[in-house]
Amino acid sequence: MTGSEASPSFKLAYVPGVTPAKWVRIWNERLPDVPLTLVAVSVAEAFDVLRGGGADAGFVRLPVDRTDLSAIPLYTETSVVVVPKDHVVAAVDEVSTDDLADDIVLHPLDDTLGWERLPGQPAIERPATTEDAVELVAAGIGVLVVPQSLARLHHRKDLTYRPVTDAPESRIALSWPEERTTDLVEDFIGIVRGRTVNSTRGRAPAPAPAEPKAKSKRPETGGGARRKPVVGKSTGKNPRSGGSGGAKGAKRGKPRRGRS
Incomplete structure (x- = not known):
């Protein structure tokens, strides 16, 4: 380089x-x-x-x-309304925009929801930022509808939020x-997009090909495979007796009694 x-x-x-x-x-x-x-x-x-x-x-x-x-x-993202913890909204699981009709709904200049018609009562002035609007909610000035991630980002112990079922989404x-x-x-x-490293659409280089494995070496056997000796067949000896065996099929005779 x-x-x-x-x-x-x-x-x-x-x-x-x-x-x-x-x-x-x-x-x-x-x-x-x-x-x-x-x-x-x-x-x-x-x-x-x-x-x-x-x-x-x-x-x-x-x-x-x-x-x-x-x-x-x-x-x-889900849209939520940010309210003080003692607000009536805090007692329910979710609300609609109609439930906010009597509240002052703050509309910051950096709003991300693109309202066609803002619910509730308008504030006298628009806060400059969402962070400023959250401070006004904590002061009891009004409520604020934002994407859930922003409610989490500006979380305060004295505030909570609930989903708004019919609000615009970001x-x-x-x-x-x-x-x-x-x-x-x-x-x-x-x-x-969740592609893996080996994805054909990714730019990451493919892993280098593995070196060929060395072939295992076997001892020379004169062209044939080595066979294991079969027990008991090499010499005709009985492997159990350990001595020389007699003719195959020979029977052991009983000792004769002497004559009196």
Whole structure:
């Protein structure tokens, strides 16, 4: 490698709520010589980071502009409402948007659900971030509907959350600039899709062919296989008696009595 060539590396962006640890672990196992750097980005800046080369690929929230970005949808998140623990919602397993009609529902500027019509009563101002909205919920100002991963990310001991059955849902995707679909990007796509190391679509090199096993050497036998001697057939001796045997089939006579 010349001095002008850079060592290979991979930068992976991810938006709040995504936990990339599993995929990073597999990457480190398969490509230990290629360091992977995580780049935390907001939902609003994720696509600019990808287009500007700040990351090779990233976990983003749909929709994605397919003009210059490729995307693979991965999973859909459950939407939940975050409320104080003493709120009436905390007493049930799930709610609908109609159950929030009397509540002030906060709508942060970085909202990821894309409401057509926000439920409940509008707040006087929109919080700048989801984190700010969670603080307002803790202060008793209102409630907040977010993807479940964000409720977990901003968890507080004085708050809880419940699923909202008819709220919009947020989807997570892996995205990258289409014109920069490099070998390393293909490697990461394979990991996310669950391909094995030996997958024909993966870039990882196939294992080297095993050396041929040496043939076992047998002692020379004059062209024939060595036979084990059969016990009792070589000399005609009775193996049980240990002495010379008489004619085959001979009977042992009884001693004669002397005459008186």
